[in-house]
Amino acid sequence: MPIYEYICRSCGRRARIYLSYDEYDHATPACPHCGRADLKRRVGRVTVARSEETRLDDLMASDSLDGLEDDPRAMGRFMREMSREMGEDMGDELAEVAGRLEKGESMELIERSMPDLNSTGEFGGDFD
Numbered sequence: 001m002p003i004y005e006y007i008c009r010s011c012g013r014r015a016r017i018y019l020s021y022d023e024y025d026h027a028t029p030a031c032p033h034c035g036r037a038d039l040k041r042r043v044g045r046v047t048v049a050r051s052e053e054t055r056l057d058d059l060m061a062s063d064s065l066d067g068l069e070d071d072p073r074a075m076g077r078f079m080r081e082m083s084r085e086m087g088e089d090m091g092d093e094l095a096e097v098a099g100r101l102e103k104g105e106s107m108e109l110i111e112r113s114m115p116d117l118n119s120t121g122e123f124g125g126d127f128d
């Protein structure tokens with residue numbers, strides 16, 4: 001949903017308002033600062049309401065997290081996706097873990113064969 005940027009004629013402050021394209025045709029949004037419906041649209045300032053942060057939130061909140069612990073392949077994919085979303089290199093160890101998970105190896109098996117893996121607890125969780 002796009003954000004429309006308005007400027008309030010009453011109080012002179014800027015307001016960012018979420019409207020669907022449909023709503024935008026009919027809506028007379030009120031100023032969130034003073035409550036007056038006296039907003040003037042600032043043309044050309046439409047932003048798509050999607051930041052890094054909300055993308056990450058979406059990912060964390062998505063249903064794809066359900067059953068991850070029972071599904072090594074999904075877990076591996078999730079690890080890669082998280083790393084990509086955060087724009088961080090996951091590191092050789094985690095990359096290996098993700099790769100093995102995607103091949104269907106269980107987290108338990110991987111942890112047993114990689115005893116140094118403790119530092120990756122944020123991804124590993126309670127698998128034992």
Ligand SMILES: [Zn+2]
Nearest residue numbers: 008011031034
């Ligand atoms: Zn106002």
